[in-house]
Amino acid sequence: MKMDRVSGALYAKNEPVAEFRADSAYADKASDTLILRGHVWVEALNPNGTVYCSEVKWLADSEVIQASGGVRLESRDYKLGPIETLWCSPDLRRAGTPDLFAKTREVKG
Numbered sequence: 309m310k311m312d313r314v315s316g317a318l319y320a321k322n323e324p325v326a327e328f329r330a331d332s333a334y335a336d337k338a339s340d341t342l343i344l345r346g347h348v349w350v351e352a353l354n355p356n357g358t359v360y361c362s363e364v365k366w367l368a369d370s371e372v373i374q375a376s377g378g379v380r381l382e383s384r385d386y387k388l389g390p391i392e393t394l395w396c397s398p399d400l401r402r403a404g405t406p407d408l409f410a411k412t413r414e415v416k417g
């Protein structure tokens with residue numbers, strides 16, 4: 309299902325962990341995946357941090373944000389990017405390149 313001009317929350321363990329905005333979104337309930345496209349903004353609720361990029365794929369089962377396209381990650385303590393691809397936990401406490409991030413946890417999808 310495609311939606312335009314979207315905003316909402318990402319949930320982990322039935323609790324909201326981040327808020328998002330994007331130009332459009334595609335939801336696939338069967339795979340529990342949400343794809344956000346265009347001027348994507350994802351902000352972790354605690355600790356505070358923000359990802360800016362062109363596209364996010366949210367893998368709810370794995371609790372992984374896969375960000376791509378001019379990715380920037382910013383918090384009060386640091387700024388990273390722009391880089392092409394970044395995977396991170398929804399609270400943005402853990403982030404890394406896909407190969408390094410996948411070594412630290414199981415990623416489905």
